[in-house]
Amino acid sequence: DQQVKQNSPSLSVQEGRISILNCDYTNSMFDYFLWYKKYPAEGPTFLISISSIKDKNEDGRFTVFLNKSAKHLSLHIVPSQPGDSAVYFCAAQRGSGNTGKLIFGQGTTLQVKP
Amino acid sequence: EPEVTQTPSHQVTQMGQEVILHCVPISNHLYFYWYRQILGQKVEFLVSFYNNEISEKSEIFDDQFSVERPDGSNFTLKIRSTKLEDSAMYFCASTGGLTGAGLGTEAFFGQGTRLTVV
Numbered sequence: 001d002q003q004v005k006q007n008s009p010s011l012s013v014q015e016g017r018i019s020i021l022n023c024d025y026t027n028s029m030f031d032y033f034l035w036y037k038k039y040p041a042e043g044p045t046f047l048i049s050i051s052s053i054k055d056k057n058e059d060g061r062f063t064v065f066l067n068k069s070a071k072h073l074s075l076h077i078v079p080s081q082p083g084d085s086a087v088y089f090c091a092a093q094r095g096s097g098n099t100g101k102l103i104f105g106q107g108t109t110l111q112v113k114p
Numbered sequence: 115e116p117e118v119t120q121t122p123s124h125q126v127t128q129m130g131q132e133v134i135l136h137c138v139p140i141s142n143h144l145y146f147y148w149y150r151q152i153l154g155q156k157v158e159f160l161v162s163f164y165n166n167e168i169s170e171k172s173e174i175f176d177d178q179f180s181v182e183r184p185d186g187s188n189f190t191l192k193i194r195s196t197k198l199e200d201s202a203m204y205f206c207a208s209t210g211g212l213t214g215a216g217l218g219t220e221a222f223f224g225q226g227t228r229l230t231v232v
Contacts, residue, residue, distance in 0.1 A: 034220060042226070043118070043207075043223035043224050043225045044157065044223045046222065089156075089157065099145045099164075099210050100162075100170075101159040101162055101170055102157075103159065105156065106155075
């Protein structure tokens with residue numbers, strides 16, 4: 001099941017710079033897209049989401065962009081901080097009310113260097 | 115802040131044995147899920163549960179697996195006759211808390227149970 005793909009297994013950026021994590025999907029029927037962050041030995045933690053009817057959602061340092069025609073979304077973190085170092089999962093969901101199953105990408109490990 | 119609690123954090127079991135993984139979802143949530151992550155692979159959906167019945171299950175969730183909400187607060191995943199390939203992190207999640215608008219919320223995950231089948 002490759003409906004959601006994160007093609008970059010890892011990303012390294014300098015503290016203070018922008019981190020851009022990318023995600024592609026194949027199913028045009030998805031209604032929501034979400035980003036989760038995961039530290040070792042912990043469960044995924046919700047970060048930010050976007051509805052399929054929008055193209056941008058911003059929350060503090062985190063912005064998610066959605067390009068439906070390209071079936072592509074990205075997460076921008078600016079400025080990046082060392083505490084942002086974690087695995088970031090892109091996920092997609094069908095249905096209203098955020099109650100459908102999540103389909104995850106493989107994850108991208110972000111390392112923010114001081 | 116409300117959280118999803120999973121026990122145990124680590125379970126080691128002999129192949130062929132039955133295991134039960136425990137979860138306490140967030141109290142006002144209505145939808146419950148189990149996911150798993152085999153080492154080095156993506157997080158995979160197993161099953162969703164709503165109104166005391168399974169609402170959706172994946173191909174992975176065969177007759178070896180079952181879920182139960184025995185007492186209104188716990189949500190369990192039972193794996194009968196465990197196999198080596200069942201070794202993974204198992205995550206419980208819940209969502210669907212009732213807000214003022216009656217909308218669902220994003221899924222909250224527990225910290226996971228690492229199951230090792232030997």
